[in-house]
Amino acid sequence: MKNQVSQKTKVFLIGAGPGDAELITVKGLRVLSQADVVLYDHLISRELLTHAKEGAEKISVGKFASRHTLPQEKINTLIIQKAKAGKIVARLKGGDCYLFGRGGEEAEACDDAGLAFEVVPGITSALAAPCYAGIPPTHRDCASTLAVVTGHRKKGDDRPIDIPHAGTVIFLMSVGNIKNIIRSLREAGYPADTKIAAVEHGTCYDQRIVKGTLGNFLGIIKENPLRTPAIFVVGKVVELQDKLDWFSKKPKILHMGNHPEHYSHLGTIVHRQIIRCIESENTNRAEAYFKQPKPYNWIVFTSRNGISFFFKKLYAAGYDTRIFANTKFAVIGKASGKRLLEYGVKPDLTAATESSAGLLEAFGKTDISGRSILLPQAEVSSVELPDGLSARGAECDKLTVYKAIEQGVDEIDLDYIDKILFTSGSTVRAFVNRFGRIPKHIEPLCLGVPTQTIAKQYNINAKVIDKDIM
Numbered sequence: 001m002k003n004q005v006s007q008k009t010k011v012f013l014i015g016a017g018p019g020d021a022e023l024i025t026v027k028g029l030r031v032l033s034q035a036d037v038v039l040y041d042h043l044i045s046r047e048l049l050t051h052a053k054e055g056a057e058k059i060s061v062g063k064f065a066s067r068h069t070l071p072q073e074k075i076n077t078l079i080i081q082k083a084k085a086g087k088i089v090a091r092l093k094g095g096d097c098y099l100f101g102r103g104g105e106e107a108e109a110c111d112d113a114g115l116a117f118e119v120v121p122g123i124t125s126a127l128a129a130p131c132y133a134g135i136p137p138t139h140r141d142c143a144s145t146l147a148v149v150t151g152h153r154k155k156g157d158d159r160p161i162d163i164p165h166a167g168t169v170i171f172l173m174s175v176g177n178i179k180n181i182i183r184s185l186r187e188a189g190y191p192a193d194t195k196i197a198a199v200e201h202g203t204c205y206d207q208r209i210v211k212g213t214l215g216n217f218l219g220i221i222k223e224n225p226l227r228t229p230a231i232f233v234v235g236k237v238v239e240l241q242d243k244l245d246w247f248s249k250k251p252k253i254l255h256m257g258n259h260p261e262h263y264s265h266l267g268t269i270v271h272r273q274i275i276r277c278i279e280s281e282n283t284n285r286a287e288a289y290f291k292q293p294k295p296y297n298w299i300v301f302t303s304r305n306g307i308s309f310f311f312k313k314l315y316a317a318g319y320d321t322r323i324f325a326n327t328k329f330a331v332i333g334k335a336s337g338k339r340l341l342e343y344g345v346k347p348d349l350t351a352a353t354e355s356s357a358g359l360l361e362a363f364g365k366t367d368i369s370g371r372s373i374l375l376p377q378a379e380v381s382s383v384e385l386p387d388g389l390s391a392r393g394a395e396c397d398k399l400t401v402y403k404a405i406e407q408g409v410d411e412i413d414l415d416y417i418d419k420i421l422f423t424s425g426s427t428v429r430a431f432v433n434r435f436g437r438i439p440k441h442i443e444p445l446c447l448g449v450p451t452q453t454i455a456k457q458y459n460i461n462a463k464v465i466d467k468d469i470m
């Protein structure tokens with residue numbers, strides 16, 4: 001049997017889901033994270049690619065409606081070449097691999113080349129986009145059959161679109177051909193008052209629904225030109241949309257920090273990581289400290305990053321926590337306390353409110369006069385805390401252990417964003433540098449008072465949300 005030529009499966013066709021990165025299957029994510037080479041389509045969420053293993057080769061073979069970055073034959077050849085070179089290949093495809101995705105052709109090419117392959121099904125946009133739009137494709141009251149149709153044929157194939165008779169008809173790849181499709185539906189006997197809905201960018205933060213009837217839809221989309229990708233749902237089920245719409249009710253929140261998973265209960269998190277924290281080069285003081293850590297009475301941490309980078313440098317210098325037997329530790333909040341515990345140290349003081357003022361308050365009646373305090377922090381940090389501690393007689397030394405750097409982010413359409421969540425002063429600065437002002441319709445939120453204070457400096461009037469939600 002020819003598939004036994006290769007003992008180890010080398011090619012995995014993976015359905016990546018329709019857009020929302022969380023809609024990939026558990027199996028798809030595992031296989032993706034084990035692959036040596038990832039070949040991905042244009043519609044694949046960038047977020048998913050971050051799950052590829054370190055050093056994996058990522059190749060865009062992006063397919064666009066009218067323009068293929070790579071012709072299908074070349075994609076097939078590339079898959080085979082990489083697999084024959086001994087690589088595990090993940091071919092990441094939008095939605096489901098086998099529904100209008102030419103996945104069948106790619107599997108055939110593997111088989112022809114004597115390569116074993118596996119297919120991981122994905123959630124198709126044909127079902128996910130209506131679901132996020134509030135349209136169940138079937139319903140006992142009005143639709144007991146469902147047809148999924150492509151509005152786009154092979155080049156040179158001029159046959160009219162197949163119009164099935166079904167309770168609900170869902171069209172993919174049809175935006176450019178919608179005029180003909182509506183005409184064909186009418187000719188096939190669908191009345192002019194049949195409901196139709198377009199779902200653009202289904203399951204994504206910028207999903208939009210445009211509704212009408214076969215009679216008036218062309219007029220409606222003339223006023224509201226459609227974006228791609230989009231699907232069309234035709235049938236009585238569209239009437240349920242008003243009632244069952246759930247996704248558009250969730251606020252869309254732009255988050256530019258590092259931990260989108262902490263905030264998902266607030267709404268749909270749109271993650272664009274604009275700040276990356278990296279270890280800073282040692283200053284003279286840091287060099288001296290890590291060479292031979294001087295004993296301090298207190299070490300005070302104002303962020304989780306400060307803790308991680310401090311211990312990273314400490315371990316790299318050949319020390320561990322045993323040197324802190326006579327040192328006390330203070331942290332700015334519960335989350336930092338949790339991080340410190342990961343290094344085997346229980347904080348002696350935890351600020352009740354997450355701010356420099358909160359930390360100063362936490363020191364309360366503790367006598368710090370003449371005490372030495374080390375503050376491992378970011379390169380840019382506020383002076384409120386060291387000034388406050390010094391005012392109470394402490395001898396403070398700031399130790400720079402990391403810095404926040406700005407990085408480019410994928411495009412974002414702010415028209416579809418309801419709120420922006422700033423998680424640090426650096427995210428505020430980076431946002432302003434990249435986008436300028438915050439559009440009026442967007443509500444700014446800040447995690448903690450220090451971030452709000454920086455926002456104020458940029459004339460951003462933001463509400464503070466509690467860090468304990470994390």
Ligand code: SAH
Nearest residue numbers: 095096101124125172173201202229230231
């Ligand atoms: N295999 C894919 C479909 C590939 S064909 C799947 O199962 O979803 C490409 C077509 O899919 C597009 O023209 C569009 O009609 C539809 N599509 C893909 N992603 C979409 C999305 N997020 N929202 C709406 N339609 C989408």
